[in-house]
Amino acid sequence: MKGLAILGSTGSIGTNVLRVVDAFPGRFEVTALAAGGNVEVLAAQVAGHRPKLVSVKDEAALERLSALVDLRGVRAVSGPSGMVEVATHEPARMVVASAVGAVGLVPTYRALEAGKDVALANKETLVMAGELMLARARETGARLLPIDSEHCALHQCLEGQRPEAVRRLLLTASGGPFRSRPRESFLGITREEALAHPTWRMGPKITIDSATLMNKGLEVIEARWLFDLPAARIDVLIHPQSVVHSMVELVDGTVLAQLGVTDMRMPIQYALSYPEKWQAPIPGMDFTKPLALEFAPPDRERFPCLGLAYRALEAGGTAPAALNAANEEAVAAFLDGRAPFLAIPETIQEVLETEPRAPAATLEDVLEADRRARERARQVLTRRSPARVH
Numbered sequence: 001m002k003g004l005a006i007l008g009s010t011g012s013i014g015t016n017v018l019r020v021v022d023a024f025p026g027r028f029e030v031t032a033l034a035a036g037g038n039v040e041v042l043a044a045q046v047a048g049h050r051p052k053l054v055s056v057k058d059e060a061a062l063e064r065l066s067a068l069v070d071l072r073g074v075r076a077v078s079g080p081s082g083m084v085e086v087a088t089h090e091p092a093r094m095v096v097a098s099a100v101g102a103v104g105l106v107p108t109y110r111a112l113e114a115g116k117d118v119a120l121a122n123k124e125t126l127v128m129a130g131e132l133m134l135a136r137a138r139e140t141g142a143r144l145l146p147i148d149s150e151h152c153a154l155h156q157c158l159e160g161q162r163p164e165a166v167r168r169l170l171l172t173a174s175g176g177p178f179r180s181r182p183r184e185s186f187l188g189i190t191r192e193e194a195l196a197h198p199t200w201r202m203g204p205k206i207t208i209d210s211a212t213l214m215n216k217g218l219e220v221i222e223a224r225w226l227f228d229l230p231a232a233r234i235d236v237l238i239h240p241q242s243v244v245h246s247m248v249e250l251v252d253g254t255v256l257a258q259l260g261v262t263d264m265r266m267p268i269q270y271a272l273s274y275p276e277k278w279q280a281p282i283p284g285m286d287f288t289k290p291l292a293l294e295f296a297p298p299d300r301e302r303f304p305c306l307g308l309a310y311r312a313l314e315a316g317g318t319a320p321a322a323l324n325a326a327n328e329e330a331v332a333a334f335l336d337g338r339a340p341f342l343a344i345p346e347t348i349q350e351v352l353e354t355e356p357r358a359p360a361a362t363l364e365d366v367l368e369a370d371r372r373a374r375e376r377a378r379q380v381l382t383r384r385s386p387a388r389v390h
């Protein structure tokens with residue numbers, strides 16, 4: 001039985017991780033769970049899996065949790081230190097990093113430092129501190145396995161290829177709900193429209209990132225670290241069907257692609273079972289009906305977030321952490337009705353242009369850049385959109 005600790009167990013990825021665990025009785029033992037404030041879902045998970053350790057975001061959530069479920073025999077903790085305790089839980093061999101945003105950075109870093117294999121969905125952590133995280137993994141021998149479907153695809157296409165055989169990575173993107181919407185009408189985009197993703201059901205933050213194409217920008221940075229290739233050799237293609245999850249072009253012109261249904265249990269199972277392949281309880285692709293696959297270059301003018309991510313990656317140091325922080329602040333403001341959709345790229349651009357670049361030599365450098373960029377982003381957002389917008 002493989003011991004598993006799950007960060008963000010109550011989210012879209014976290015609940016799918018537990019569905020995969022449940023589909024393979026006897027393979028995994030869930031030793032520790034960390035969540036934010038959704039104690040109803042967490043209580044059911046604790047009752048079902050009886051982990052030895054559970055963490056929530058604060059004391060108030062802990063009180064609510066203990067009223068819902070019998071915590072005898074379960075160590076219950078809270079706050080950032082509680083999440084780190086889950087990420088370094090001794091009996092866990094693998095940590096699933098599926099919290100959303102920068103909150104996952106320190107715990108995921110500590111998991112790698114402790115030599116735990118990490119199944120990574122929480123891409124923001126690699127965006128913020130990719131170089132540091134990879135260095136820790138190399139030192140301790142921890143394996144970093146992607147859960148993002150695109151990186152899972154690339155991981156499979158690259159298996160057995162020598163680095164010099166690879167020309168470039170091709171990350172596919174659905175294009176989100178505004179793929180064909182004219183730029184002139186972007187001003188009126190509502191929260192509901194932006195949350196209506198055409199092909200994937202996901203948590204709200206990544207769904208907005210998909211609508212702005214920032215999700216693909218974050219994935220370019222994630223791929224840079226996971227596969228050790230420069231930005232110039234990572235391209236993005238719009239592929240509305242979301243059937244090809246990504247591709248690798250080799251130096252002889254061969255293009256290798258990974259195809260599959262749009263079900264996150266597939267990449268989750270890949271990471272949890274790696275290097276083995278197990279019979280999945282998911283129907284395969286249906287090739288009995290005609291299937292057209294389209295690919296097109298992204299429109300960087302309508303979706304400036306993609307270019308901003310490339311710029312931050314090329315600038316290096318703490319610039320990607322600043323990009324991520326500004327994006328998290330702007331997306332939260334949009335979701336709360338405090339900023340219009342177009343304020344997202346505008347805020348990120350201003351933060352990137354004004355925040356000083358610094359080396360990201362330590363985790364503290366990264367956390368300081370994150371703090372500063374958030375402060376700046378909040379100022380920009382208040383100045384631009386002082387009133388509620390939708």
Ligand SMILES: NC(=O)c1ccc[n+]([C@@H]2O[C@H](COP(=O)([O-])OP(=O)(O)OC[C@H]3O[C@@H](n4cnc5c(N)ncnc54)[C@H](OP(=O)(O)O)[C@@H]3O)[C@@H](O)[C@H]2O)c1
Pocket residue numbers: 007008009010011012013014034035036037038039056057083098099100101103121122123124147148149200201202203204205206264
């Ligand atoms: N959803 C997908 O299909 C998908 C695909 C690829 C990659 N990803 C990536 O996976 C990550 C998770 O995405 P998601 O869609 O699953 O997000 P989500 O549904 O919003 O779930 C986020 C999780 O993080 C937890 N969390 C938030 N704030 C926390 C805090 N302060 N302390 C502890 N836990 C906290 C939430 O807990 P509570 O709910 O209990 O507050 C929840 O369990 C993101 O980085 C995303 O980019 C997602």
